[in-house]
Amino acid sequence: SQTIHQWPATLVQPVGSPLSLECTVEGTSNPNLYWYRQAAGRGLQLLFYSVGIGQISSEVPQNLSASRPQDRQFILSSKKLLLSDSGFYLCAWELGADTQYFGPGTRLTVL
Amino acid sequence: SQQGEEDPQALSIQEGENATMNCSYKTSINNLQWYRQNSGRGLVHLILIRSNEREKHSGRLRVTLDTSKKSSSLLITASRAADTASYFCATTGANSKLTFGKGITLSVRP
Numbered sequence: 050s051q052t053i054h055q056w057p058a059t060l061v062q063p064v065g066s067p068l069s070l071e072c073t074v075e076g077t078s079n080p081n082l083y084w085y086r087q088a089a090g091r092g093l094q095l096l097f098y099s100v101g102i103g104q105i106s107s108e109v110p111q112n113l114s115a116s117r118p119q120d121r122q123f124i125l126s127s128k129k130l131l132l133s134d135s136g137f138y139l140c141a142w143e144l145g146a147d148t149q150y151f152g153p154g155t156r157l158t159v160l
Numbered sequence: 161s162q163q164g165e166e167d168p169q170a171l172s173i174q175e176g177e178n179a180t181m182n183c184s185y186k187t188s189i190n191n192l193q194w195y196r197q198n199s200g201r202g203l204v205h206l207i208l209i210r211s212n213e214r215e216k217h218s219g220r221l222r223v224t225l226d227t228s229k230k231s232s233s234l235l236i237t238a239s240r241a242a243d244t245a246s247y248f249c250a251t252t253g254a255n256s257k258l259t260f261g262k263g264i265t266l267s268v269r270p
Contacts, residue, residue, distance in 0.1 A: 092164075092248060092262040093203075139202055147191055147252045151202035 051076035055140050055152035062159055068113075068127040070155050072140030075121065080142040082123040083149065084115055087137040099123060135159045164192075164249040164261030172267040179236040181264045183249030184229075190252045192225055194234045197246045197263070206234075206247075241270045 052075045062068060074080055081100050085093040095108045097115035105115050112131060116124045123140055135158050141149040167182045183192070191210045195203040209216045209225045209232065216223045222235040236243055246263040253259070 090262075093260040095257065095259075098257070137200075141203075147256070147258070148193065148205050148208055149203075149258060150205065151195075153202045154200070156200070 051142070051150065053140060053142055053150060053152040055138075055155050057155060058153065059156045060158070062130050062157065064132055064159055065129050068125070068130050068134070068157070070125040070138055070140075070157075072123040072125075072152055073121055074123075074142045077121070077142065077144065079120060080144055082117065083141040083143075084123065084125050085139045085141065087139060087154075089136075093139065097125070130159045132159050164251050164259060166247070166249055166261045166264040168264060169262070170265045170267070172269065173239055175239060175241055175268055175270050177239055179239050179243070179266055179268070181234045181236075181247055181266070183232045183234070183261060185232075185249075185251050186230065187253055189227075190254070190256075192223075192232050193250045193252070193258070194221075194223060194232075195248045195250060195260075197248065199245070203248065236266075239266075239268045241268050244268045 054073050083098045084096040086096055087093050097107055099105050099117045102117055113127050138155045140152040143149045164183050164185050173179050191208055193208045194206045196206055197203045207218045207223050209223050220237045225232045244267050246265050248260050248263045250258045250260045
């Protein structure tokens with residue numbers, strides 16, 4: 050069966066520090082991968098998606114970037130965090146059938 | 161921009177009652193899905209209904225879709241305390257990307 054992992058689960062970082070969040074999927078090949086951000090009490094905002102290794106599409110201009118170095122690994126990064134980057138970051142995968150399967154999320158607090 | 165708009169924003173019911181949540185959207189869709197999110201956790205897919213379907217059931221869940229009104233409803237029958245969560249509708253359009261609403265907070269009182 051397929052599983053999706055995210056780490057770390059929680060993170061507290063100072064403004065201006067770098068960021069690296071990792072997402073890995075097991076039990077499937079060539080999934081579409083997604084990064085979302087969820088602000089408190091809000092819906093999900095799509096940040097990036099990837100249909101294959103090295104293929105990244107950005108939905109919202111911001112100081113975040115994403116990379117997909119391996120088929121089942123998706124990384125969200127920033128060189129300098131802003132206060133507004135705080136939120137709950139969710140990774141998801143799908144196989145083109147529209148249903149997405151979400152990881153447990155990373156709670157990021159930027160102070 | 162968010163396509164789905166859920167209604168109400170918050171719902172509180174007694175265990176055993178039915179919970180009805182509504183979602184409206186603006187543009188044509190290929191399908192509509194409902195997801196559940198427990199506090200501080202990831203989203204869990206509940207049910208998908210395609211644009212050519214009008215009603216779908218899964219256990220205690222019943223979803224309807226009215227494409228003429230651009231709306232959907234999620235009914236949870238015989239609610240349980242464990243149903244307490246946020247519920248999101250999400251639509252897929254021609255671009256094949258999921259667009260989520262802001263969610264409904266459901267509280268089921270034991």
